[in-house]
Amino acid sequence: MSVAPDIDAVxxxxxxxxxxxCAALENADGAGRFANDxxxxxxxxxxxxxxxxxxxxxxxxxxxxxDVRGATLPPSATAHRPELAGASWRAxxxxxxxxxxxxxxxxxHCNVRFLVADIPWPYPDDGAERFVREIALPAMQAGxxxxxxxxxxxxxxxxxxxxxxxxxxxxxxxxxxDPDWQGQGLASEASAAVTRFxxxxxxxxxxxxxxxxxxxxxxxxxxxxxxxxxxxxxxxYVSGPHLTEIWEITRGDWCAxxxxxxxxxxx
Numbered sequence: 001m002s003v004a005p006d007i008d009a010v011x012x013x014x015x016x017x018x019x020x021x022c023a024a025l026e027n028a029d030g031a032g033r034f035a036n037d038x039x040x041x042x043x044x045x046x047x048x049x050x051x052x053x054x055x056x057x058x059x060x061x062x063x064x065x066x067d068v069r070g071a072t073l074p075p076s077a078t079a080h081r082p083e084l085a086g087a088s089w090r091a092x093x094x095x096x097x098x099x100x101x102x103x104x105x106x107x108x109h110c111n112v113r114f115l116v117a118d119i120p121w122p123y124p125d126d127g128a129e130r131f132v133r134e135i136a137l138p139a140m141q142a143g144x145x146x147x148x149x150x151x152x153x154x155x156x157x158x159x160x161x162x163x164x165x166x167x168x169x170x171x172x173x174x175x176x177x178d179p180d181w182q183g184q185g186l187a188s189e190a191s192a193a194v195t196r197f198x199x200x201x202x203x204x205x206x207x208x209x210x211x212x213x214x215x216x217x218x219x220x221x222x223x224x225x226x227x228x229x230x231x232x233x234x235x236x237y238v239s240g241p242h243l244t245e246i247w248e249i250t251r252g253d254w255c256a257x258x259x260x261x262x263x264x265x266x267x
Contacts, residue, residue, distance in 0.1 A: 007090060010114045011067060014094045017112075018065045021096060022050055025063070031056040034063070044069035045090070061098045066091070073117055087117040136164075143167075146197070150177065150190050163190045165198055170208045170231075170246050172198065188221055195225070196258075199251050206250050210235065213243040222247040226257045 022034045032055025040046035045068035052061040069090045093113040100107070124130075139145035150161035163175035173194060177187050198204050209227065211218045212235070222229075227247040235244030 007092070007114075007116050011092055014065060014092055014112065014114075018048070018050065018063050018094055021063050021094075022052075025052060025058065025061050025098070029055040029057040029061075032058060032061075034061075041068050043071070055101075057100060057102075059099045059101045062096070064095045066093050066095075068092075084117050089115060089117040091115045139166075146194070146202075148190070148194065150175070150186055152181070152186070161186060161190070163187075163194055165194055165202075171210050172204075172207050173209045182217070187217070188224070191221055191225065195249075195254065199254050204251065206248055207254070208246055208248045210244050210246050212237060213245050219245070219247075225249065226253055 026033060029052065032052040034050040034052045037049040037051065038046065039049065045066070047064060047066035047068070049062065049064040051063075052058060055061070067090070069088070071088050073084055073087050073089050091113065093111060095111050096109065098108040136145065136147045140147060144167045146165040148163050149159050150163055151158055152160060160181040161175060161177035163173070165173055173191065175187055175190060195207060198207050207227075208230075209222060211222070213219075213232065227249040229245055230248050231246040233244050233246070235242060
């Protein structure tokens with residue numbers, strides 16, 4: 001089972017790593033010392049760019065730590081994770097550049113980065129519009145995702161939910177139904193339709209669906225449609241970390257079930 005990241009532990013580790021790297025470089029140089037350049041970011045966060053100049057061994061060395069935050073992830077960052085559209089984020093990183101005085105000694109450069117995003121909640125007023133404009137439509141045009149609205153037959157102008165297919169590892173189908181319309185079989189009907197599209201139209205070999213272990217209605221849909229539980233892990237939700245179940249059905253199993261249902265219907 002995977003564990004939700006502890007961002008504070010990452011920060012503590014990288015700050016300590018900066019100290020250890022600087023101490024090791026000072027010891028190797030023998031003369032130079034690192035100066036601190038503390039800075040702040042207007043949108044949130046800041047860092048400490050530590051620089052050693054004109055040392056005995058190193059002409060210049062920089063070990064920079066950044067810990068920055070933002071209110072909203074850019075569209076490019078959520079193109080493959082549409083559920084994070086509008087999410088706030090925090091990024092921590094350590095960057096190291098070393099220029100030795102010896103012209104035959106190579107310059108060294110490396111980076112360590114850690115990024116975590118929080119699912120937006122309460123959902124922003126323009127969240128749905130931004131999701132469609134910045135995430136769903138571009139992904140559909142690129143052939144990575146397929147999205148449908150869910151509407152009652154007798155009131156086709158009324159939007160009561162959405163259902164989506166995504167070409168992502170372990171996350172191929174997801175839906176949302178207005179609570180006032182739940183329990184009426186809409187999710188089951190929509191899931192059956194898009195699953196057929198996944199296997200027959202798109203020709204995919206396996207469908208995998210993640211869900212919170214506590215989401216009993218969603219679990220029942222998977223059970224009724226012949227899916228099997230393949231893995232559990234910890235996932236992030238608006239209410240915090242929860243156990244997540246990964247369910248799957250193969251094209252072969254789906255075809256067999258569909259053929260059996262068709263045979264029973266003809267009897």
